[in-house]
Amino acid sequence: MSERETPWDAVGERVRELRGAAGLTVRELARRIGVSASHVSQVERGIGSFSVPALYAVAAELGVPMHDILDPQAPPAPPVAPALAPGGGDLVSAGIVQRAPDHPSIKLSSGPRWSRLTAMGEPDAEFLEVVYAPGTDAPAEHIVHQGREYGVVISGRLSVELRGEATVLHPGDSIVFDSAIPHRFWNSGDEEVRAIWFVRDRKANDPVPHA
Incomplete structure (x- = not known):
């Protein structure tokens, strides 16, 4: 089964964007999540990756759900699920089924x-x-x-x-x-x-x- 893998350069770009919006330096984010500033910098440049504990800590510090980092290109979930047309509809397009x-x-x-x-x-x-x-x-x-x-x-x-x-x-x-x-x-x-x-x-x- 093939899947749509999220490259770490996309994750790093998203982390850098969120960190900037939060007004945090690389060094301050690193201090808060317990890793080195060089490690955060490597992730943001797409040449490093976070561990599970670090990823949870990053999401918490930047105030975003985990899926925002896991799949940064995905559109945000709507507040109300799309309605299906009477008698059925495309469950994939409606976001109900994922292949x-x-x-x-x-x-x-x-x-x-x-x-x-x-x-x-x-x-x-x-x-x-x-x-x-x-x-x-x-x-x-x-x-x-x-x-x-x-x-x-x-x-x-x-x-x-x-x-x-x-x-x-x-x-x-x-x-x-x-x-x-x-x-x-x-x-x-x-x-x-x-x-x-x-x-x-x-x-x-x-x-x-x-x-």
């Missing part, structure tokens, strides 16, 4: 490949296919961000660690947790891991989980 070759995807630094499974960005959620290459070590960084995650493994065996407790998810296993809990994923097996992931953004008035 497999049209999934925008991006390869994260030393991490998984994300493919967005919605035709347009959802305002409060991310619906993704996540693919982990085999034979990878546990990442040094834990991921922490706002939201709640729901995942199910389709193939392979995915190692999961939440707040120091680790387990392995097998095909058909599912997981639900609050994204504010430090977490990380990796694939130490010899088979590619495919999983479907749904991340719901947290609203300001949502209850905060107990740490």
Whole structure:
């Protein structure tokens, strides 16, 4: 299955645009997300890429949903879904169905490949296919961000660690947790891991989980 991969030079251009609009220097954005200024500069020039934790941190600092960075060329989602004509209509044009070759995807630094499974960005959620290459070590960084995650493994065996407790998810296993809990994923097996992931953004008035 071929997909529409987002090149990192397009991502970098979008990050530079958003950073400028926010009035942040390269050095200040780097300080806020915990990476070097040279790393941010490399990403903005299309010769570097962010890790999963860094990408979440960038989106949070720049005040944009993740899909705005994942697929910067996509039009914004309309506030109301397009209506279908009586008796049917073109589900693809209406943004209801997305064909497999049209999934925008991006390869994260030393991490998984994300493919967005919605035709347009959802305002409060991310619906993704996540693919982990085999034979990878546990990442040094834990991921922490706002939201709640729901995942199910389709193939392979995915190692999961939440707040120091680790387990392995097998095909058909599912997981639900609050994204504010430090977490990380990796694939130490010899088979590619495919999983479907749904991340719901947290609203300001949502209850905060107990740490």
